[in-house]
Amino acid sequence: MTLTAQSIPISTLANAKHTRLVSFENSNSFLKRHDSEGSLVIAAGHRENPSVHAHSDDENPIVILEGQRPRWYGARVCQGDHVSNSHRSKIETARESFAACLRPSDDGRDLIVIASHWDKPALEALKVALQGQYKVIRNGVKIQCAVTQVIPTMEGLGSFHSAKSQLKDGSTLLIELGYGTAEIWFIDESGQIVDGAPVTRLGVINLVKAIADDPTVRALTQDNSGTVNLSAISQALQQDTLGKISAANWQAVKAKYASEFLKDFQGYLRTQHANHLQSVSNLVLTGGGAALLSSIQPKLSQVFIVPTQPQTASVRGACERQMSNV
């Protein structure tokens, strides 16, 4: 039997279970969710109408949203031809991305969603985009729920909260290293963002592209058309080897280009934020890039506070911050 969104029985939420608080981040590279059941991270790329052989799971879900074509999300899809979120606005993709992150246990619930964005003027639009009823079939399971309230928040504040217990008195420079962009935030003693902006040049994609241009990597990983699979390199950064490259050589390649990346990072901060750097009491490095770079270059931990599980620190922290206000 083929399930479609139209086959979901229409029912009211009169008998809804208790309301659930969900933290959600619609990054261009990863969709992240956190709630009382834990964290969920899904690579933010999809393919429509996947074949019957597509292997779906919680991090690689097949999602049918309100009668649209089935979409297969996740890291497996991103290894091949896929539609990336990176060229669309986060407002435009917010609803479909959130649908991909729904859980079976959301069925029948009202959801209060804490949603983050780096662009303050966009927060209201994000709120409007996410609110409303959701009728979804995810990995063959029907989920019907309603986002009744959206609490928009600035990106960075969730990660700040995750690191808060490790901070000294004083102001903080928080750097959230994502795949496509990095966000640099200056946060005062009271926890308010007082300055900051996203910086494309510092996204981990720049490290990935530099490695892809390495002659040895290119020679051993390019396909017949001369293209090197950037997604494969991204995944391999977390692993001990890449394709035919030996473990020792791969470690050497990673160390070399991570070093270059960090020097560029230093140069950017020196030229753009030298005054701030002299005055802040805390440096926080978070996001997926923080996990990657601190594993390749351990000396970063001498100066940076890196929250545990930095890739999900933002959504976990946003959730905890909201709960602490209750």
Place this chain on the structure above:
Amino acid sequence: MSVKCPMSKMLQITVTDEVAQQIKSLMGITGHERPGALINLLVRRYGQDLARCMSGDVLSSHDMRVQLSPVVSLPTPVDLPLPHEDALSTQDTPPGTAFLAMDFDS
């Protein structure tokens, strides 16, 4: 003379005595305390030229031989070296300043 490879701290470069002397001379000019940091700067600035001097594949050999290097004929780098990270105690120094002084080549 054996120095850390700028490509990876796991690798070592063995250079001829003549090149070692040239590197030491340059260290006196630039103020670098360690040959590895100087070589890295040279690789960054003159990567192609310096790379041509290396026999063997940097990424596949743990025992590289560097032949006579032309680097001494190149202009002296004008960048002033940063204070060495070891000279800064991360206990007393603002973390931002300590980060800027970090040497990621060693």
